[in-house]
Amino acid sequence: MDPRACRYCNSSFLPNKYAPRQTVCSNLECQKKRQLESMRQWREKNPSYFKYDESKGIQWLEIQRRRSREWRQRNPDKVRAYRQTHEDEYRRYMREYMQRYRQKQKTQPPASGETGTDVKTPD
Ligand SMILES: [Zn+2]
Numbered sequence: 001m002d003p004r005a006c007r008y009c010n011s012s013f014l015p016n017k018y019a020p021r022q023t024v025c026s027n028l029e030c031q032k033k034r035q036l037e038s039m040r041q042w043r044e045k046n047p048s049y050f051k052y053d054e055s056k057g058i059q060w061l062e063i064q065r066r067r068s069r070e071w072r073q074r075n076p077d078k079v080r081a082y083r084q085t086h087e088d089e090y091r092r093y094m095r096e097y098m099q100r101y102r103q104k105q106k107t108q109p110p111a112s113g114e115t116g117t118d119v120k121t122p123d
Contacts, residue, residue: 008024
């Protein structure tokens with residue numbers, strides 16, 4: 001991979017081999033500019049996405065953000081409870097997923113049938 005000039009600051013850099021189309025150096029300022037630009041481009045491609053918010057104005061958006069932030073600050077218990085229930089859901093899902101996975105591994109000779117529930121954890 002040959003070095004190339006950064007689109008923003010013009011200094012030469014080596015593009016990441018996993019991102020060969022990279023045109024911006026790793027400089028923090030340049031990365032910020034790139035993010036802003038890609039955000040703007042995305043908005044141009046998806047003009048209807050922000051229509052609702054824009055019709056209410058940026059102030060409305062700010063108020064909504066502040067409200068939800070204040071709500072979270074006032075209700076730390078609810079936030080924690082919400083996180084916990086979802087964490088439990090996730091853990092249960094993963095446990096069931098692993099059980100199914102192990103069952104599949106165990107029943108390799110398909111003729112042997114169901115062998116009960118003695119699920120051993122491979123450590
Ligand atoms: Zn740069």
